[in-house]
Amino acid sequence: MIPRYQKIVFVVLLVVSIAMAVVLVRLRERAHDRLLKGEDVAPTTAPAVAPAEQATLLVANDADGTLVTEQRSLPLPKDPGARARAILDKLLEVYAADGSTHPVSGVPRAVAQVFLLPAAGKGAGQLAVVNLAGAFADGHPSGIETEALTVESICGTLHANLPQITEVRFLVDGASRATLAGHADLTRTYLTAEAVATTTPETGATP
Amino acid sequence: MAPQRASPPGKFVVVLDAAHGGDDGGGQVGASVAEKTVTLALSVRLRSLLTARGFAVVTTREGNVNLDGDARSQIANHAGAAACLSFHASASGAGVHLFVSSLEPKQPGRFLAWKTAQAAYVERSLKLAGALNSAFQHGGDAGPIPATLARASLPGVDSMACPAVAVEVAPIRGADRAIVTDVTDPQYQAQIVEALAAALLEWKTDWETDPAHGGGRQP
Numbered sequence: 001m002i003p004r005y006q007k008i009v010f011v012v013l014l015v016v017s018i019a020m021a022v023v024l025v026r027l028r029e030r031a032h033d034r035l036l037k038g039e040d041v042a043p044t045t046a047p048a049v050a051p052a053e054q055a056t057l058l059v060a061n062d063a064d065g066t067l068v069t070e071q072r073s074l075p076l077p078k079d080p081g082a083r084a085r086a087i088l089d090k091l092l093e094v095y096a097a098d099g100s101t102h103p104v105s106g107v108p109r110a111v112a113q114v115f116l117l118p119a120a121g122k123g124a125g126q127l128a129v130v131n132l133a134g135a136f137a138d139g140h141p142s143g144i145e146t147e148a149l150t151v152e153s154i155c156g157t158l159h160a161n162l163p164q165i166t167e168v169r170f171l172v173d174g175a176s177r178a179t180l181a182g183h184a185d186l187t188r189t190y191l192t193a194e195a196v197a198t199t200t201p202e203t204g205a206t207p
Numbered sequence: 208m209a210p211q212r213a214s215p216p217g218k219f220v221v222v223l224d225a226a227h228g229g230d231d232g233g234g235q236v237g238a239s240v241a242e243k244t245v246t247l248a249l250s251v252r253l254r255s256l257l258t259a260r261g262f263a264v265v266t267t268r269e270g271n272v273n274l275d276g277d278a279r280s281q282i283a284n285h286a287g288a289a290a291c292l293s294f295h296a297s298a299s300g301a302g303v304h305l306f307v308s309s310l311e312p313k314q315p316g317r318f319l320a321w322k323t324a325q326a327a328y329v330e331r332s333l334k335l336a337g338a339l340n341s342a343f344q345h346g347g348d349a350g351p352i353p354a355t356l357a358r359a360s361l362p363g364v365d366s367m368a369c370p371a372v373a374v375e376v377a378p379i380r381g382a383d384r385a386i387v388t389d390v391t392d393p394q395y396q397a398q399i400v401e402a403l404a405a406a407l408l409e410w411k412t413d414w415e416t417d418p419a420h421g422g423g424r425q426p
Binding site: 063064141144145146148181182183188190 | 227231233234235242295296297298299300301304306309355357358359360361362373375377384
């Protein structure tokens, strides 16, 4: 038989426990509300919208194996690495468009990064390390001409917009790869001057 | 099948390299045709034609076997060839694309660096490509074949110590860029091979009359 005083103690403890649980839940809800009220959802800085600038693209043409200079207007960031990436994104966007003179299937973020480093050669200049997405390389058409044109157009476009870039190396998914799609050598350092030598005159501006 | 190797010293030898092979199919040039199949077909056709005309021919492969770029270069360099043609095929572009190594020409030394051995032969490779280009422009009975001549970094060819040209065969296209003749077309392949054989015959004549070649081993 349980003594009466123990029953009373048990009931009191139970009531106190339930009351404390209710208080704790309520306190948590209040704290959450305070947090939401205190959070400043407004941006601290205005989004940077880069002004549209003219960029020079060296667009490959499979019909005659040449690079054709085209002017395009696009927002370009100030940082050279980001600028180089934005320009290359535009170039590859042109290749992925319908009616392209050098059709290459488009993939999101085909150019993952562009790093600019001091070139190892004697003359002043920079080495651009272009990190391509594996999906872009895997989906690139196979052939000496088509692969060489893609590589040359990237090198030439970089040099045309950032003249300090004199050398270009390629990575695919952050690692070295023997060829782009079975032919073009991606293990060597490309000189941008080689690509510029194969360029044909400008065809005019395209928005 | 083992590759053919026949290289009597001082003899005019042509090396034919059918790119890719074995596990490396190369690109897709048709609905179900791999590049390696077309390159082998071109190599075999040209080998037959040249052999019938009395040429000494060495092929890097006669079947569907794995062969890396170094092995191809070793075969070509061992043959002491006067001309090396590396066959490729592509569904992109139009006509025949001729490529010479983009290495800067260098004077031949006593030793050649393996990866840039072609540098000592680039000038002669350009002449050979010019002869091939001319043959395509003139064509045969079927008429000229559109051809382009360019430079490119070619890992296999760059190690070849001989006048070397990569021959990439692409479809013939009409004005609307639609394919008129596919690279798998036997008649198209025969036309290309005939033009190449004619150019090599001319190259052989020049080689035999030019004492500077000294048997074809020196650039």
